[in-house]
Every structure is written in structure tokens, then in C-alpha cells.
Amino acid sequence: MSLIQKHGQNMDGRDFIVGDIHGQYDLLLEAMARVDFDKAKDRLFCVGDLIDRGADSFKCLSLAFEPWFFGVRGNHEMLAIDALERGGSAEDLWMINGGxxxxxxxxxxVRQILREALKYLPYARQVEVSGQQVGIVHAEPPADWSQVEMADDVGKEEMVxxxxxxxxxxxxxxxxIDAVVVGHTILEQPTWLGNVFYIDTGAFQTGRLTLINAREVLA
Structure with missing residues (x-):
């Protein structure tokens, strides 16, 4: 599987990007309803961490298979697959962290679905928006976006x-790259550092799930 999946411009609808969902399925549906999300035309990109800490984690993991949903893998997906494949201390670590x-x-x-879901959750995505390029990783992009495609194990770990x-x-x-959107670190409000936009507002703690129109990232 390629480390990055690239997407051309959405010619029919809009593109949105959502922060770490963490099993908050109802919050996601509410956020989508607020923007009148059209599953037939619009696309929803996610910065990862679909699961853990929220009761509807199984439902959220299944989002990976929806034709309108495009996520990247987060550290919680990786914690989970490690735990389910290895057990022991890896399972203990997952449970402590919301599993x-x-x-x-x-x-x-759960293991079968997660294995399959990871096929739809690359380390990075790149989306054309209004003629510009927006990158998405869970945690930390490399200094040069082109390094994503050739990332070694250390590079992959950094992204997650x-x-x-x-x-x-x-x-x-x-x-x-014109801009990169990430999650992973909970902040009071979405925050820019250079051309990197942090959008994890701690949905499982605060009840605030950030969902933005991709055009806003380039505004």
C-alpha cells in the first residue's frame, strides 16, 4: 500500500476536513448536518484517530469503508492493531489509552475490521483544493512534503x-505543499504553526469536534 493517496479537485461538491473523532459518532453526524454535508457529492477527510476513548469507536472505524470518507491512520489505530496482533503489554497499553x-x-x-480498515487509511493524503495542494497526516509532517512518499519506519512513526x-x-x-492539516495534539482552538494547521479540539473531552471546509485552510 502506498504511504500517500492523492486526490484531484472535487468538481461536483465540497471537501471538508475533520479532527480526531475518537468514537464520537453522534458529534460527527451533528457536525456534518451543520454544513449540510451531501454524501453523494461532498468528501470528508479525517486526520486520524477514528477510535478509542469513545463508546461508538466500532461505528467510527467503519467510516473507513464509506465512499465519501477519506481518513489517514492515527496513533490509536496503530496502538489497536499492535494490541490485537501481539497481545500482552501491547494490549495493556491500548486499554490504558482508551481501548x-x-x-x-x-x-x-474488531481485529478483522481494523486490518481491513487500515487498507483504507494511508499515512498521508494530498488533496487539490482551488488549484492548491493540502496535505493531511495525523501528527507531524516531514520538513519537505515529498519525503512522505519515501518515509522509513522513523518517518512513519513521526507522521503518526x-x-x-x-x-x-x-x-x-x-x-x-501549500498547507498541511494535522490532529493528535489537543488544543483550545484550531491553531496555525507556519503552514501547518492543528485541528484536534479534543472531541471526547470537550464535546467540540472541529470540521472545516478545506477552502478555509487556504483562505
């Missing part, structure tokens, strides 16, 4: 887990 929703599900089914930029408040623009 307890799976206890009430059929674990074999990294927080160097947000911790150091680094405003150096990512080269080779």
Missing part, C-alpha cells in the same frame, strides 16, 4: 506520533 470500548465487542471481529513542531512552536513552513 476499553473493544471489551464489549467481539475482539476477533510526532509532536516536535507543536512542542517547540516551530513555524517553519513545510516545503513542497
Amino acid at each position: 476499553t470500548w473493544a471489551i464489549t465487542e467481539n475482539m476477533i471481529e 506520533w510526532g509532536r516536535t513542531r507543536i512542542k517547540t512552536r516551530d513555524t517553519t513552513p513545510v516545503s513542497g
Whole structure:
């Protein structure tokens, strides 16, 4: 599977980007209703972490198969697959970090669905919006966007887990892309650092799920 999936401009409808969903299925439906999301024409891109910490994580994981939904993998998807494949301490780590929703599900089914869902959740996406290019990763983009396609294990881990930029408040623009949208780090409000836009507003804690029109990213 390619590390990145690229999307041409949506000629029929609109494109939206949503922050970390974390099992908050009803919040997502409310956010989509507010913008009159049209599943036949519009596309919804997600910065990852569909699952964990929320009771509807199984429903949210299934979003990966919807023809209008385009997510990337987050650290919680990776925690989960690690736990379900290896068990032991990996499972303990997942449970501590919000995986307890799976206890009430059929674990074999959860593993099968997650394995399949990951085929639809690359490490990165790139979307043409109004003639410009918007990148999406879960946590931390590389300094040069072209590095996404050739990322090694360290590069992949950064895209899923990294927080160097947000911790150091680094405003150096990512080269080779007009803007990048990420989640992973909960902030009071969506925040720009250079050309990187952080949109995780902690839906599972705050009840605020950020969903924005992709054109706003380039405004």
C-alpha cells in the first residue's frame, strides 16, 4: 500500500476536513448536518484517530469503508492493531489509552475490521483544493512534503506520533505543499504553526469536534 493517496479537485461538491473523532459518532453526524454535508457529492477527510476513548469507536472505524470518507491512520489505530496482533503489554497499553470500548465487542471481529480498515487509511493524503495542494497526516509532517512518499519506519512513526513542531512552536513552513492539516495534539482552538494547521479540539473531552471546509485552510 502506498504511504500517500492523492486526490484531484472535487468538481461536483465540497471537501471538508475533520479532527480526531475518537468514537464520537453522534458529534460527527451533528457536525456534518451543520454544513449540510451531501454524501453523494461532498468528501470528508479525517486526520486520524477514528477510535478509542469513545463508546461508538466500532461505528467510527467503519467510516473507513464509506465512499465519501477519506481518513489517514492515527496513533490509536496503530496502538489497536499492535494490541490485537501481539497481545500482552501491547494490549495493556491500548486499554490504558482508551481501548476499553473493544471489551464489549467481539475482539476477533474488531481485529478483522481494523486490518481491513487500515487498507483504507494511508499515512498521508494530498488533496487539490482551488488549484492548491493540502496535505493531511495525523501528527507531524516531514520538513519537505515529498519525503512522505519515501518515509522509513522513523518517518512513519513521526507522521503518526510526532509532536516536535507543536512542542517547540516551530513555524517553519513545510516545503513542497501549500498547507498541511494535522490532529493528535489537543488544543483550545484550531491553531496555525507556519503552514501547518492543528485541528484536534479534543472531541471526547470537550464535546467540540472541529470540521472545516478545506477552502478555509487556504483562505
